[in-house]
Amino acid sequence: MKSGCNPGRIVILNGAPRSGKSSIAEAIQETFDGPWMNLGVDAYMERVMPRRCLPGIGLRPGGELPEIEALVPLFYAALYESVAAHSRLGLNVVADVGHHDAYGEPRHILPDCARRLLGLPVLFVGVRCPVETIMERRNRGQPGREGGYLTGSEAEPVPRQVLAWQREVHRPGIYDLAVDTSMMTPDECAALIRKRLEAEPMAPTAFQRLARMASISQPD
Numbered sequence: 001m002k003s004g005c006n007p008g009r010i011v012i013l014n015g016a017p018r019s020g021k022s023s024i025a026e027a028i029q030e031t032f033d034g035p036w037m038n039l040g041v042d043a044y045m046e047r048v049m050p051r052r053c054l055p056g057i058g059l060r061p062g063g064e065l066p067e068i069e070a071l072v073p074l075f076y077a078a079l080y081e082s083v084a085a086h087s088r089l090g091l092n093v094v095a096d097v098g099h100h101d102a103y104g105e106p107r108h109i110l111p112d113c114a115r116r117l118l119g120l121p122v123l124f125v126g127v128r129c130p131v132e133t134i135m136e137r138r139n140r141g142q143p144g145r146e147g148g149y150l151t152g153s154e155a156e157p158v159p160r161q162v163l164a165w166q167r168e169v170h171r172p173g174i175y176d177l178a179v180d181t182s183m184m185t186p187d188e189c190a191a192l193i194r195k196r197l198e199a200e201p202m203a204p205t206a207f208q209r210l211a212r213m214a215s216i217s218q219p220d
């Protein structure tokens, strides 16, 4: 830790694609005190990741791309070390991610990431959203991201990959706070997060609990 400097707060937003993570991150950046750096999956995929490794940490559940899969734990480790570095310098960080462990083989990425942030003030937020709302958002599309999302068809109103995201992304479901973006606006979600940050932290935190799973699964 840089001497004389308190670590920056860290908010990790975990949810399926289209669940509303980026909108909450934006609300946090615009309304919370101090600078909040956004180091999530969007920034990493759009700017950092080499094209041939895409979708990288955005790789969806199902063990679809084994050649990329082996690199995903390393990409995540690098992202979280970067989050830790920002926090140790006193900068607040909000990061949107879509963690799951449904690769061709278990990778235990989330517990490893939690271990990397031990000792830092992390709030782990589950960004939940029912599949019907997810499909409305997918089918509506987004300018600039044309063709970027699977949509429903008559034969398959909810593609199996979308169902896989819904099933896998909130396992094991250990959070400090959960929000439902079908019930609240991004600003309301951000306000809830702010309230939680201002309250006394409850120990053990979600990341402390998850980090313990890393020490069980990875003996020294």
Ligand SMILES: Nc1ncnc2c1ncn2[C@@H]1O[C@H](COP(=O)(O)OP(=O)(O)OP(=O)(O)O)[C@@H](O)[C@H]1O
Pocket: 015, 016, 017, 018, 019, 020, 021, 022, 023, 024, 042, 096, 137, 142, 181, 182, 184, 185, 186
């Ligand atoms: N709380 C909300 N209420 C209503 N609509 C929302 C809400 N949050 C997000 N949306 C809308 O849902 C869509 C997806 O939102 P957003 O980009 O924030 O999600 P995301 O989880 O970051 O998605 P992705 O992982 O695909 O980047 C956008 O069109 C956004 O305007």
